[in-house]
Amino acid sequence: MTLAARIDHTLLRPDATEAQILQLCEEAVAHGFASVCVPPCYVALATEKLAGTAVAVCTVIGFPLGYSTSSVKFKEAEVALYDGATELDMVINIGALKSGKVDMVQAEILDLADLCHVHQALLKVIIETALLSEAEIELACQLCVGGEADFVKTSTGFASRGASVEDVTLMRRVLPENVRIKAAGGIRTRAAAQAMIAAGADRIGSSNSVALIAENNETTAA
Numbered sequence: 001m002t003l004a005a006r007i008d009h010t011l012l013r014p015d016a017t018e019a020q021i022l023q024l025c026e027e028a029v030a031h032g033f034a035s036v037c038v039p040p041c042y043v044a045l046a047t048e049k050l051a052g053t054a055v056a057v058c059t060v061i062g063f064p065l066g067y068s069t070s071s072v073k074f075k076e077a078e079v080a081l082y083d084g085a086t087e088l089d090m091v092i093n094i095g096a097l098k099s100g101k102v103d104m105v106q107a108e109i110l111d112l113a114d115l116c117h118v119h120q121a122l123l124k125v126i127i128e129t130a131l132l133s134e135a136e137i138e139l140a141c142q143l144c145v146g147g148e149a150d151f152v153k154t155s156t157g158f159a160s161r162g163a164s165v166e167d168v169t170l171m172r173r174v175l176p177e178n179v180r181i182k183a184a185g186g187i188r189t190r191a192a193a194q195a196m197i198a199a200g201a202d203r204i205g206s207s208n209s210v211a212l213i214a215e216n217n218e219t220t221a222a
């Protein structure tokens with residue numbers, strides 16, 4: 001699989017415009033990226049733009065802080081799927097995890113996983129590793145497994161740091177093979193992306209995707 005085919009081409013800035021979303025879609029088709037990852041309000045626009053292409057439409061749920069109520073996250077997911085999203089990246093309730101409310105965290109994941117499975121969509125669960133201890137990362141991964149998530153995703157890109165090779169290595173060690181890993185947040189270079197993949201990441205989320213894959217493809221300077 002090419003590096004491009006592993007990339008979720010991402011634009012989640014609060015000031016993202018329609019024109020920028022349409023350019024994101026055009027770039028994803030041109031470079032063969034796996035998906036575009038866009039705010040929920042732009043899912044219908046991206047779905048229309050990408051109709052008939054191999055590029056999936058991904059959006060975010062309970063993003064970026066994760067503390068929307070479970071019913072709000074579920075409704076947000078329903079609307080996103082109705083608008084055409086086929087991949088949902090949902091942020092867990094980080095405070096609930098840290099408070100030991102594991103049943104609630106797992107139930108939230110399972111409810112969305114069941115909804116995604118009905119719609120033949122993928123659920124990626126964002127655990128925000130920057131805010132978790134190693135023990136909490138392991139616990140979050142276990143809850144994702146119990147919640148039947150398709151992927152566990154490291155980061156929103158809106159915390160103090162994004163993905164690290166150490167995070168991905170730990171996640172790969174504790175997750176069963178059938179649960180994939182998405183590394184995201186601060187991945188700016190081909191080398192950084194390749195290091196995450198070598199550590200066990202299956203998918204890369206980046207808002208710098210075009211530059212990232214362009215490296216090493218430059219013609220030799222005259």
Ligand SMILES: O=C[C@H](O)COP(=O)(O)O
Pocket residue numbers: 010012037155156157158162184185186187205206207208
């Ligand atoms: O996958 C989602 C992240 O927001 C991407 O983070 P980034 O903007 O640091 O590449």
